[in-house]
Amino acid sequence: MSEVFEALLRPYDERRRAELVAAYTAVEHAAEPVPEVRFPALREPALRRTVEGMLALSGRTLVRSDRTKWISGYRDDVAAELARDPACVPSVRDRAVLTLVLIHSVAIPRAAGRLGDDSWLSPFPTPLDELRRRTQLPVGELDAALRRLRLAGLVSQVKAGSEDAGGFVPGPQFHRLTPAARRRLQEELILAAGPDSPLAAAIRARRRNREHDQGENT
Amino acid sequence: MSERPDEGGGVDPQVLARARARVLGVPSIDAAEPVPSGVRTASDGTRVWMLPEWPDGATPALLEEYDTAPMPLDRAGQARRVLAAALRCCWLRLDDAPWPGTPAPVGHVLEVYGGMTRGDADLARRWATGELRRLADTGWLLLDGDAGTVRPGPRTALWPEGSLASLRDLLRRLPHPPRPEEPGGE
Numbered sequence: 411m412s413e414v415f416e417a418l419l420r421p422y423d424e425r426r427r428a429e430l431v432a433a434y435t436a437v438e439h440a441a442e443p444v445p446e447v448r449f450p451a452l453r454e455p456a457l458r459r460t461v462e463g464m465l466a467l468s469g470r471t472l473v474r475s476d477r478t479k480w481i482s483g484y485r486d487d488v489a490a491e492l493a494r495d496p497a498c499v500p501s502v503r504d505r506a507v508l509t510l511v512l513i514h515s516v517a518i519p520r521a522a523g524r525l526g527d528d529s530w531l532s533p534f535p536t537p538l539d540e541l542r543r544r545t546q547l548p549v550g551e552l553d554a555a556l557r558r559l560r561l562a563g564l565v566s567q568v569k570a571g572s573e574d575a576g577g578f579v580p581g582p583q584f585h586r587l588t589p590a591a592r593r594r595l596q597e598e599l600i601l602a603a604g605p606d607s608p609l610a611a612a613i614r615a616r617r618r619n620r621e622h623d624q625g626e627n628t
Numbered sequence: 629m630s631e632r633p634d635e636g637g638g639v640d641p642q643v644l645a646r647a648r649a650r651v652l653g654v655p656s657i658d659a660a661e662p663v664p665s666g667v668r669t670a671s672d673g674t675r676v677w678m679l680p681e682w683p684d685g686a687t688p689a690l691l692e693e694y695d696t697a698p699m700p701l702d703r704a705g706q707a708r709r710v711l712a713a714a715l716r717c718c719w720l721r722l723d724d725a726p727w728p729g730t731p732a733p734v735g736h737v738l739e740v741y742g743g744m745t746r747g748d749a750d751l752a753r754r755w756a757t758g759e760l761r762r763l764a765d766t767g768w769l770l771l772d773g774d775a776g777t778v779r780p781g782p783r784t785a786l787w788p789e790g791s792l793a794s795l796r797d798l799l800r801r802l803p804h805p806p807r808p809e810e811p812g813g814e
Contacts, residue, residue, distance in 0.1 A: 415684075428684075435686045435691070436691060439691055440691060440697065440698065448694055449694070467646065468650055469643050469647030469650075488644065488647050491644055491647075492648060492651055497648075498652065561765060582699060582700065
């Protein structure tokens, strides 16, 4: 049945094999990073490398979180390839709505020092009214975009509580960004929010240099 | 960018094909097209749906054994009930596998669902209609908007036979779907 995995799993005895499969299944399907104490195949570096090999078969890799937790995400080179494929990229409307959520729930609180530097998850919901006003999308289209983003795990809905009005925060998929992907997203947000800032100029210069270097290497 | 400078287009095409299938959910191709290696497939004769290949038959249900929460689903209870109502209508030979099943009118599914819930019938129908669309978006059902019919989605082909017994019991206890309209019938 699962021939692709066989080459990687064959050398292991039954117990190890079950541990590898459990770790693989957990990082691929869990909502949040899973603690390595519960999964021997994530705790032991040699086994962890095999889990990584299993993930690599479909272009994925392990992402570490809080030092001792793990989840899976797309490898950077694979994500770059997929992003070139229009069928794999969310529509421009969905991306616009998601960007607004990231600005309100992450960028603004982070600039105010209320949110850590390297997280894309946030306890600060973006109110629906704000999304309505800023996107200028008809209500039906905004609702459809939010439905798709929720279904994809890119945003989560926060129900209105006694103190706040509720709204939308970045969804569980943001656990699955590699360090390089988190950095790139941070840069994109700076470019979007302050295109004329010195920081944006520095990012553009660095990217130009990198492209230049790559151009010379190939 | 990755830790090592990437070589540009260096991704194995089979790996990329599996990654692409994952991004797209449960994509389908014409039955005549080649299928990348390392994916499972479900076919209804004309189209082939690409499904994830899991090692040693492990399913996401394994998360329960480890007290680990799966990806959250809005209104999960309602989604399950609407899926059950749909299966009641389009998985008619319960001794067989649910896939590929038989198309059933959406109206029948809404009627079965209505029989499972209490309260405002109109509201229940509206909720269930939205839920059918979400279940179709995620490959649990196939909706044919023009014909107004629904049938089991390719993901149901991933259910291991050993896990179907309790589902069959559950479906037998649900309200009967309305009889299919036969020529000269009701």
